[in-house]
Amino acid sequence: MTEGNFVDYVKMTVSSGNGGKGSVHLHREKYITKGGPDGGDGGRGGHIILRGNKNLWTLLNYKVQRHFKAGHGEHGSKGRSTGADGEDVFMDVPLGTVVRNTETNEIVLEVTEHGEEVILLKGGLGGRGNWHFKSSTNQTPRYAQPGLPGEEMQITLELKVLADVGLVGFPNAGKSTLLSVLTSAKPKIADYEFTTLKPNLGIVKYRDFQSFVMADIPGIIEGAAEGKGLGHYFLRHIERNATLLFLIPADSKDIGKEYRILLNELKRYNPELIDKERFVVISKSDMLDDELIAEMSAELDKDLDGATYMFISSVAQQGLQELKDKLWQQLNN
Known part of the structure; x- marks a missing residue:
């Protein structure tokens, strides 16, 4: 997947359908001139339903279409016939998708399981x-209820990447x-800062056909919790990771200081992050x-608390199997 196709933040408008009118x-x-009332009920309006799909990794499908509207319920008719329900709208989203009310910024729901269906708007x-x-x-009421109107909401879809290791x-x-x-992931690699602008995911193959998912998050800088650099744009992806792998180059001027800065930025963004493995x-x-x-x-025994x-060395392939062993052990504690 190219960086341009990775979309993890979308604003849109969704509307559920109106209920149909009851019939009068x-x-x-031919031989019944004064029969009783037999007006049927109106059908319900269509729901807006979010459905988790493990085969999706991005919100790209919603980058262009920003308005989804469910069908209206049909009106009731004679013979106590109930009107048809409005057509539901199913929105398939990647696992880890969070829905916020754009106006209040409150979290409305989260989708984390494959096949999970959650009604966003009834x-x-x-x-x-x-x-x-x-x-x-x-004996002959000449009135019926109108259908109730549907709901409309401005929502923001945010994707928090689901990975075992961040x-x-x-x-x-x-x-x-x-x-x-x-x-087998092929992220963009170059000798300058912020080469990675979007999270990259890869599956690490382990022993006996086992595996776990690793995510490469865009680099953190001091002040990221306040939005500096790429700020909140990427920090939310770390919230879903089971284990955090801090990577510091051997040629760093002060490894302990870098580690503490990284830890501090995570703590300022969300104090729960420092409780992770x-x-x-x-x-x-x-x-x-x-x-x-x-x-x-x-x-380092003193500096890393x-x-x-x-x-390790990625280029020289040093310590990689040992690293996978340690990560696997942490993930399965």
Whole structure:
């Protein structure tokens, strides 16, 4: 999937259908000149229904069409015939989609399971026909209920990527390179900051035909929680990850400081994020010899506040199997 096709934020208008009117009708046949009321009920309006689809990874389908309207219920008719219900509108969305009321910014619902169907807006109820209102004192009621109107809402669809492992790090830390060697994903890789502008997903193959999903999130910078850099645009994707993999290059000026900045940005955005399982990886370690790794390890034991860490090299394929083993162990604790 190219970056241009990854859409994770869409605003739109949705409307459910109006209910049909109840019928005002008196039964008449050739030899029945004064039959009783037999007006049928109106049909209900169509619902707006969101449906989870595990085969979708983007909201691209809703980039162009921004208005969805369900069908209206048909009116009741004679012979107590109920009008047909309005046609429901099913909107297939990727797993991890959050629906917000655009005006209030409140979360209306979330879709996280395949095949899950959630009614976003209910159609209006159909009105009752005049046969419902017959009584001993009113044998021929000449009124019926109108159908109830449907609902309309301005909504915002947000996609929070569902992945087992989320890669967290500064721009140009090597996250895309690691994803490309562990999975079949082909993210854009270049030697400048913010190469990755949209999340990339890849499936990491593990032993005995097992696998887990890894997400490469655009790089974090200091102040991201306030919207600097790509800000909130990508931080919401980290909320769905089971394990956070902090990636810091070996040539960083201060690995401990970078780790604390990253951790602080996550905490400021959502304090619950720091409760997730996390693991620190020192990338680009093929430029280090054993003596230098030993010296750095002694410092990291103090600088990383006891966090688990390891050295790898994506380019030299060093430590990758051990990394997969540790991630698998964390995911299945």
